Amino acid sequence: MSMADMEARRQGDRYLVTDEEIAKYRSHGYVHLKGVLSKDEMRELEEEFMAFVRREVHVEGRDFCDMSGDYTKPIESFSIINIMLPSKYNPRLKGNIYEKRAASITEQLLGSDMALDYDQLLAKPPNKPDAEFKWHQDLAYWPVTKDTRTASFWLAIDDSRLENGCVQFVPGSHLESNLRHHGPLHGDRDKSHTLAATLSEDDKPKPAEIDRGDVTVHHERILHGSGGNFSSTSWRRAWVVAFRSQETIKKEREIGFTHSHNDNLKVLNEVGKESEVIS
Secondary structure (H helix, E strand, C coil), X not given: CCHHHHHHHEECCEXXXXXXXXXXXXXXXXXXXXXXXXXXXXHHHHHHHHHHHCCXXXXXXXXXXXXXXXXXXXXXXXCCEEEEXXXXXXXXXXXXXXXXXXXXXXXXXXXXXXXXXXXXXXXXXXXECCCCEEEECHHHHCCCECCCCEEXXXXXXXXXCCCCCCEEECCCHHHCCCCCCCXXXXXXXXXXXXXXXXXXXXXXXXXXXXXXXXXXXXXXXXXXXXXXXXXXXXXXXXXXXXXXXXXXXXXXXXXXXXXXXXXXXXXXXXXXXXXXXXX
């Protein structure tokens, strides 16, 4: 896709999605959209991103953590810097251009009754081969409601490649009738927020190598994960925003679920259970 083509698809706060891309999201469980943000827009977002990484913005408790280890890991040793709900801690970020374009894409994919559920920043510094984000399905981290429609956006702050730990998806895994089994990475959700599933012999992961300013949009049930950062020079930074139906978000908040790692442990231990659909 040429620069002119990408610019043509960006129309103010909107980004135009093709019928082919919508079909791919539904059949594969994810889609790669090129040039959702311009170079100038990316520079502004990157500055906001790094203010969090440098700890210039106060983030409460476990909302600043390492998704590759447990909560006792010292900050100077973090391999996957995870910052939950950045727009909560810096309200100036609410309604930014990325969020607006993502909202327009979500409407084209899933309808007009969707809203921003949460946002998240993820960063793998160079030379972090242990920065593996374990295989998982997002819905295993969330309460299961009657309407699980989700558009989860993964914006590349850096060119994202296998070498620096790009996301990998298992196409079509979102069509399975049941969620995979997920277990806490360190045996206890009070010690680590991270859950992990296991690939089967039939799973065929596909790397999503995308450029700075591109996004992937994925389904809440697709199996995905990422490897470590073996690059000696490149970060692998991503800005996540996720949209769910307004009714689903209402149900989440009613039970005290906000996507914060500081949410009540009892609530966190009850998520991802398809046998207990919240109505």
